[in-house]
Amino acid sequence: MMRMRTKLSQLACAVAFSAAACGSLSAATITRDNGSPVGDNQNSQTAGPSGPVLLQDSQLIEKLQRFDRERIPERVVHARGTGAFGSFVTSADFSDITRADLFRAGKTTPVFVRFSTVAGASGTPETLRDPRGFAVKFYTEQGNWDLVGINFPIFFIRDAIKFPDFIHSQKPDPVTNVQDPNRAFDFFAHAPESTAMLTWLYSNRGTPVSYRKMDGFGNHAFKLVNAKGEVHYVKFHWKSRQGIENLTPDQVPQMIAKDWNYLTNDLYGALGKGENPQWDLMVQVLKPDQIDRFDYDALDATKEWKDVPERMVGTLTLNKVPANFFESTEQSAFAPSHLVPGIEPSEDRMLQGRLFSYADTQIYRLGANGINLPINRPRVPVTNNNEGGGGSALNRAGSTDYDPTTLADLKQDPAYRLIETPLAGTTQQRAIKKKLEFRQAGERYRSLSAADQSDLVGNLAGDLKRVRNQDNLYAVLSYLYKADPELGSRVAKDANADVARVKQLAAKLEG
Numbered sequence: 001m002m003r004m005r006t007k008l009s010q011l012a013c014a015v016a017f018s019a020a021a022c023g024s025l026s027a028a029t030i031t032r033d034n035g036s037p038v039g040d041n042q043n044s045q046t047a048g049p050s051g052p053v054l055l056q057d058s059q060l061i062e063k064l065q066r067f068d069r070e071r072i073p074e075r076v077v078h079a080r081g082t083g084a085f086g087s088f089v090t091s092a093d094f095s096d097i098t099r100a101d102l103f104r105a106g107k108t109t110p111v112f113v114r115f116s117t118v119a120g121a122s123g124t125p126e127t128l129r130d131p132r133g134f135a136v137k138f139y140t141e142q143g144n145w146d147l148v149g150i151n152f153p154i155f156f157i158r159d160a161i162k163f164p165d166f167i168h169s170q171k172p173d174p175v176t177n178v179q180d181p182n183r184a185f186d187f188f189a190h191a192p193e194s195t196a197m198l199t200w201l202y203s204n205r206g207t208p209v210s211y212r213k214m215d216g217f218g219n220h221a222f223k224l225v226n227a228k229g230e231v232h233y234v235k236f237h238w239k240s241r242q243g244i245e246n247l248t249p250d251q252v253p254q255m256i257a258k259d260w261n262y263l264t265n266d267l268y269g270a271l272g273k274g275e276n277p278q279w280d281l282m283v284q285v286l287k288p289d290q291i292d293r294f295d296y297d298a299l300d301a302t303k304e305w306k307d308v309p310e311r312m313v314g315t316l317t318l319n320k321v322p323a324n325f326f327e328s329t330e331q332s333a334f335a336p337s338h339l340v341p342g343i344e345p346s347e348d349r350m351l352q353g354r355l356f357s358y359a360d361t362q363i364y365r366l367g368a369n370g371i372n373l374p375i376n377r378p379r380v381p382v383t384n385n386n387e388g389g390g391g392s393a394l395n396r397a398g399s400t401d402y403d404p405t406t407l408a409d410l411k412q413d414p415a416y417r418l419i420e421t422p423l424a425g426t427t428q429q430r431a432i433k434k435k436l437e438f439r440q441a442g443e444r445y446r447s448l449s450a451a452d453q454s455d456l457v458g459n460l461a462g463d464l465k466r467v468r469n470q471d472n473l474y475a476v477l478s479y480l481y482k483a484d485p486e487l488g489s490r491v492a493k494d495a496n497a498d499v500a501r502v503k504q505l506a507a508k509l510e511g
């Protein structure tokens, strides 16, 4: 198969360019998928010079059948993406916090990274306002670890049960198939916890000039476990060595007009020139008895951990464009549930939902054996009794597809048991107690330069002006006012709203 693909790409080279440009070519005969040579790839078999095309032309039928099935379901979110290979080098000893093998000082781990936009379909412009996905697959010697993050430290909501509704409101209207700020802000008006995220999304960080020039965040708290079985809560942060650079509001439409694929061309252009982008992995660490010390819930994905120092553990370098977009980037499957010994999920309610959702959607999108595709397959042997399913090519051998057994040499190693966490209380369906909906949004506004503050105000007002429902409009304005009176007043004025009414509503808000 590999040989056939190589020959085909040589052939493509010969067709597209002169033979000299392709180097020396050994002529390759085109074959059908069963390997049999094709005599004519340009003319269908017909009944005589003017008769109909024959069903017995298997090359024609097979070619059309394969073409008809070239697409798989696109990701329900993050459909537009760009991938690159590289490596992660752990530079500092992190064994006091985790026994994860990849975090041994000096260790190099191969990685695949996929950057993406969130709301747009697979062919949409890359520079539109949106969070950017920053998903990293580490092919470690203890299996694959996926850190599936974005370019902001927080998220819109804190409970996975809201995610499908949230995404529906951001996606095109089911009637018109057009995105509509009326629907988006209808959701936000009922989700005050999203206020801080709005101050990220509507700042110029929502329109990065380059995937190379943005930070990444694992967003949630994770639990790291060391060799002694001690637990620490951590948050991960990819810090760009290229610095952070964003498009200003007036540059966004210009960029879309100039190049819909700007971010991919930028990344692949840099890789082509050997300008390999790098990010340092920074980690915030809290002991379990420190997790409750804030006046917000540290396991709430809408919150940053403020004033918790970061320590650097290693550096990610991207260095290679994948040979085939579909086989790597499109078929890649990142899942927060892909964890390795020493890295465990925290109790964060969003993360808990994500532990289920990704692997589930991928079994739909790629089939039961999508995990076994070359881009997703661990670089270590997989030994278990999962079998069958469409596209199975696991090379199973032997009759023993169950465990326990005396007929095969299988073992489980108690050293890899998950950490035991004490629990108390009753099952419940209740919101968290320490919500603190607005303060971090205000802190973010005040941390921006004067020019960035003005852009944030203008960007928010631009969309809010299109919100027809006055209750929704004033609810969102009151959240912004509560976060910071100057922010709320400026956006209200720009959106031609009544600042006194906004102030009155904000006075009734808590947190």
Ligand code: HEM
Pocket (backbone or CB within 6 Å): 074, 075, 076, 077, 078, 081, 114, 115, 116, 132, 133, 134, 135, 148, 149, 150, 155, 159, 160, 161, 163, 217, 218, 219, 220, 301, 332, 333, 334, 350, 351, 353, 354, 357, 358, 361, 362, 365
């Ligand atoms: C409960 C909340 C969430 C749910 C249910 C959810 C669900 C999904 C689903 C179904 C996909 C498509 C996966 C695929 O087809 O391979 C996806 C992709 C993605 N999600 Fe989420 N998501 C949630 C929250 C988040 C958060 C908080 C982040 C970031 C911190 C995030 C980052 C991503 C990224 C980066 C991708 C694209 C991965 C890739 O490049 O293939 N998601 N999400």
